[in-house]
Amino acid sequence: MNSPIISFILIAITCLAELINAETHTWWFNTTWVDANPDGVFERKMIGFNNSWPLPTLRVKKGDRVQIYLTNGFDDRNTSLHFHGLFQAGSNQMDGPEMVTQCPIAPGATMLYNFTVADQVGAYWYHSHTAGQYGDGMRGVFIIDDDDFPYEYDEEVVLTIGEHYHETADVLKPKFLSRFNPTGAEPIPQNLLFNESRNGTWHVEPNKTYLLRILNIGGFVSQYLWMEDHEFTIVEVDGVYVEQNTTDLLYLTVAQRYTVLVKTKDNTDRNYAFMSRVDIDMLDLIPDELELNGTNYIVYNQDKFDEERPEPYLLDSIDDYFDDFYLKPLSKDKLLDDADYTITIDVQMENLGDGINYAFFNNVTYIAPKVPTLFTALSAGEFATNEIVYGTNTNSFVLQKDDIVDIVLNNLDTGKHPFHLHGHIFQLIERHESIPDEEDPVRYNASDHAEWPEYPMARDTVYVQPQSYMIMRFKADNPGVWFFHCHIEWHLEQGLAIQLIEDPVALQNDPNQQINDNNKDLCAKLGLAWEGNAAANTENFLDLTGENVQFKNLPTGFTARGIVALVFSCVAGVLGLAAIAFYGMQDISDVEERVARDLDVDINDDEYAESDDLVRGSSSLAEHSSTQKN
Template sequence: MTTSLGGLLARLVTALFIIQVAQAKTVTYDFNVTWVNANPDGLHERQVVGINGQWPLPVIEVDKGDQLVVNMYNGLGSHSTSIHFHGMFQNSTNNMDGPSMVTQCPVVPGASITYNFTVNQNGTYWYHCHTDYCYPDGYRQALIVHDKDSYFNDMYDEEYTLTMSDWYHEMVRDIRFIDKTNPTGAEPIPDAFLFNDTQGGVNLPMKPGKTYLLRLANVGAFVAQYFYIEDHTFQIVEIDGVYTEPKEADMLYISVAQRYAILVTAKNSTEKNYPMVTVADSVLLDTIPSNLQLNHTNWLEYNKTAEHPQAVMPAEVASDLDPVDDMTLIPHDREELLPEADMVLNLTVAMVNFDDGAGYAVINDISYTKPKVPTLYTVMSSGDLATNAEVYGDFTHSMVLGHNQVVEIILNNMDGGSHPFHLHGHNFQLVDRAPSYGSHFYDYQDSDPVFYDPNNHTEFPKYPARRDTFVLPPHGYFVVRFVADNPGVWLFHCHIDWHLEQGLGMTFVEAPRQIQERTTIPQNHYDVCKAAGVEWTGNAAGNTQNYLDLSGQNKQKDWLPAGFTTKGIVALVFSCVSAFLGMAVITMYGVSGIKDTKKKPVTQRSNEAASTDSVRT
């Protein structure tokens, strides 16, 4: 009887699998990536990265279980590119993850690449360029995985996908950032903030009594945003692709790269429309230009002919807003806290200056620097040495993780700014963080850093929230755990794109022997390397004869000589600037002669003051 029952169950599982495979389909997108012109804020027309001659970009939509194929041709002419499908685990398809020089070579102008993988996930994701720093130029959009079996599938009538982002009028290539003229590493201030890639005012039609699923994604490069709807609460049902137990809330804090899905039930009246408000986290900005609009109003539209009122949200109280704490969200599957870790990574974030006078970012004194061979390709070509972290170079900050190890990351922040950290290939459990969201989030900003003490911490949650992007507070810390059950090369990095450019990331080489066994890199990807002139065998230095010889590897800049500080650099830079300007004025007067001794002399006061105001000390 037992054998018969077991055989019946086995046949049932097989039948269900066959049905699922039969229902799955292949969804294909052909992307011709070129420059197009756009003016999303109505203030400045500029070139943006378009797809098939259009911008905003198309939302990728698939059903859970589908095969997603994206054929991308780079028609940009001057920029290399790639696509990262943010939040996709890429089980057994690590080579489809997308970050250049990590899992593939950059796709140079005139070259093509095909991404092909199965989507065995559900929820709200996005895709973006992951080569250098190209996605602030517009190469980003939502990716939605529909799930007919979600527990809340019968709880809503319609759904909307909504994105928010910061926006720059300058092309990224024209913004001077990592430069000795910016020794504090002050991030470029956006020129605008967009909602669904516009500032024109978005109306979401609402029918009385109906319930709507709103998918929210911050696809910006820098600034987090608060979100709320006047006179409405909502139920949070998903974060970063992880279903949660419904939790009522009235405000969210959405950092760059984070996503939420919420259920909003419409009122039974059509008398008025309600502001749907986004507020940029102005604390992240070193300066706030007088013409920068931080708060934006869009609407739940119950009545087209009724007034569409503007929300009143003074910018100066943005840091006092009180959003829901994402650590309080319980996963719907109630996965319990993982056991004590097999590997603990104790890491410290800091913003520093190297000897070129520019600002950089480090984790444990290493600023991520790309290797000469994509790290995945080093895994595939290094044989038994793949388990030796040395072959991946000194400056990719590579950590080799054992298969199925429980990994705990302790991330301490020496910086007075916050950092949304994203882990490719995984969600992680949110185990601890200080300070917490809400009015206390910036408690440590102006004080000395507070480091995590494993012997003195709050009680860990029984059912920790899970997501793939988690915010590290200013001068605070967080602790996360995950299981290394997905062999691959995965980046762990700050998702503020300026900070990644500064080197705020590291590499996890997870189960390298299993990577070699399970990964097949298609010829098309090798062709991309050939077109780019990038080697696909060898260690981080491109050495194929001796994988432990790193001569010629790419290196981070040298450290400043002892005794130099950021304030010293600032003083030195501006002293030099003042000296040159002063000499220029003297020269000008010497050439032109003094025509009127009663006229007020030219000074540099206003320029110096404006420059000093933008410096973060």
């Protein structure tokens, strides 16, 4: 029997075994507000499930079926749920971003998220994909266990990090997306969280190897992580096994995950600090009360810890963090073939005619369509391959079956941005170094660039440096509508997103991908259409009359700094006029005498009396005019 036949038989046996051993996991969740005090400083309401917060860690295995019944327990807002990093092959409707793959879940409504976990393992998470809700607590860990994990360890530990605000997104978002915040300065968090708390403790035993799954489930800032006198050995990123790399300093953007091995000491003589630090380059200002370094603890000896906690372990420099670009997949997947299709997108932050600072790809800020884009793809028939039907403000690109696609992202902004692609991992084949603010941005030049790696690092969330570029490559082998966006929640709210409509013909021909009744009901509850183009037009898919579009541009010459100057000038002018009006209406009986004294002019009593009569006459005239006007 030849080797291809043997290989086929082995694969078939493996698949059959997985199918036999597969389980179905069913959860019922109801969104509720929960009183909590995550940072120990300020009590506020967080979004929980079933009157409990933090949200539970969900565990499944490869091949298992997941059924989550999510009921919207709010009475004043919609919601949704996204399973970050899961490919959702054949189940695009379950991906979660509202108005991309589903209608929002209205108050009182329930959606069944029903899908099978395919060939994926590792650390993932789930979160709301609606209006900043995951920053309010609607986030949790999703682990896909692997019976064939490639590295040895003794015990697994899950660690989440993130930032925390004392105000809810309902309060922060209007302040952020405001003409009074023309530079688009993001809200500054109050604290860093470590397993949804502060000053956390990790109890360990000596001579053990721990598998530590670290997930940044925050919505804004990247964080540095390091341990006193311990090291991280990286073995997985974003569900991709990698060749071991040991480092003493990690850097995680929001939405990134690292799985590492940590070897403990052989004694319990002392305890150690486990440090986190905010990336201050992402903050427009640093309040005095913000603790930039979070101190947590690796506890070997509880008695010693009760007596005295370890001091913060600070580094002289945080510039030597591990660069994930140099990781290599354990599978040794080579660089994909040259791109069949290249999407070049430029990132900018600018103000529109309403004075608000928005985020743009190629001068377009993402505005949600009137019909979920997946539903447009399924109902557009022969027009589904025409990008026009998906709207002029959705930044949509149609991909052909099995195309090798390059996303060339030129960051013309002065900040870092972590970008996430739904439905795929991508190979990061180039990332240019950061360019200082005072210099011009550097764009990708196809004829002059760095050499690309033979075995590029692959993951689902990667960051671009300020004023530089990066190139991501993937294969379009998963029919569906997939969101690509900055995972800084504030920037997504500003519109920093595109849509990839992948092989819409195959999508239409797959009976498992058709809109189910549950999704149609969700749309009906909100009065939304579940077919038609981006403008909900079913008669003529090329007619976008009435589609949602961005505000008009500012007049030529306006910049963010100019708008700042204009806003403050207007405020100063209004305050000045108010002061003039207030003091001008005061009845000052000796005004001429005061003026004369200030001017060093002598006036006699007769002149003063005559002047005083004139003043009183003017005052009476003003009062008469006011009375007549009223």
